[in-house]
Amino acid sequence: xxxxxxxxxxxxxxxxxxxxxxxxxxxxxxxxxxxxxxxxxxxxxxxxxxxxxxxxxxxxxxxxxxxxxxxxxxxxxxxxxxxxxxxxxxxxxxxxxxxxxxxxxxxxxxxxxxxxxxxxxxxxxxxxxxxxxxxxxxxxxxxxxxxxxxxxxxxxxxxxxxxxxxxxxxxxxxxxxxxxxxxxxxxxxxxxxxxxxxxxxxxxxxxxxxxxxx
Numbered sequence: 001x002x003x004x005x006x007x008x009x010x011x012x013x014x015x016x017x018x019x020x021x022x023x024x025x026x027x028x029x030x031x032x033x034x035x036x037x038x039x040x041x042x043x044x045x046x047x048x049x050x051x052x053x054x055x056x057x058x059x060x061x062x063x064x065x066x067x068x069x070x071x072x073x074x075x076x077x078x079x080x081x082x083x084x085x086x087x088x089x090x091x092x093x094x095x096x097x098x099x100x101x102x103x104x105x106x107x108x109x110x111x112x113x114x115x116x117x118x119x120x121x122x123x124x125x126x127x128x129x130x131x132x133x134x135x136x137x138x139x140x141x142x143x144x145x146x147x148x149x150x151x152x153x154x155x156x157x158x159x160x161x162x163x164x165x166x167x168x169x170x171x172x173x174x175x176x177x178x179x180x181x182x183x184x185x186x187x188x189x190x191x192x193x194x195x196x197x198x199x200x201x202x203x204x205x206x207x208x209x210x211x212x213x214x
Contacts, residue, residue: 007072008070008073008145008152009149014026015069019064020060020061020063020065021061023057023069024058024060024069027057027060028057028060031054032054035050049079052079053072053079056068056072057069067136070132070144071132071137073136073152074129074132074133077125077128077132077152078125080125081125084119084125087118088115092111093111093115093118094118095114095118096110096111105205110171113171120159121159124155128151128152128156132151135147168183168187171195171198172189172194172195172198173198173199
């Protein structure tokens with residue numbers, strides 16, 4: 001995600017400074033070196049994912065064609081979509097595993113929501129990948145980096161904000177921050193079945209851990 005967000009502007013700067021061939025050669029060399037670090041592989045995709053990202057700069061170095069470099073953000077988004085979809089195998093999801101890292105005591109009943117949210121983000125990343133392919137293959141224009149960055153930043157931020165709002169409205173689990181306190185007044189957990197379920201689970205866990213009730 002970080003690469004998709006930052007690559008367009010960095011690529012334009014590098015191409016203006018060194019040209020497509022030299023920029024492609026540098027990225028190709030860095031990509032080959034990355035194979036020495038297995039932890040850099042996209043989870044669930046392995047070395048095949050990195051091969052695609054190495055091939056595009058390599059083609060730019062061979063052909064001196066900047067379009068191969070402009071396709072890198074599209075490849076990153078496509079790999080993100082594939083990683084999110086691949087994480088659904090076995091009944092879990094990438095977002096559920098992330099939630100359990102952030103909150104080890106998260107209840108099992110978050111699983112269906114996490115799977116749906118994971119699939120929704122995968123669809124978003126796939127759509128962004130197609131958009132970036134169109135921008136990369138279109139006639140070159142000075143504003144490519146800005147449009148490509150917006151195609152990544154704007155939908156991702158909007159989707160993240162929407163997911164946050166939907167999650168809060170559905171589970172109605174709130175923390176101690178000012179936003180959560182405001183949302184709790186606007187959407188009390190006691191007013192919905194799912195909110196009461198979340199609240200009851202929290203109460204039980206706090207009792208088990210010897211903590212005061214929420």
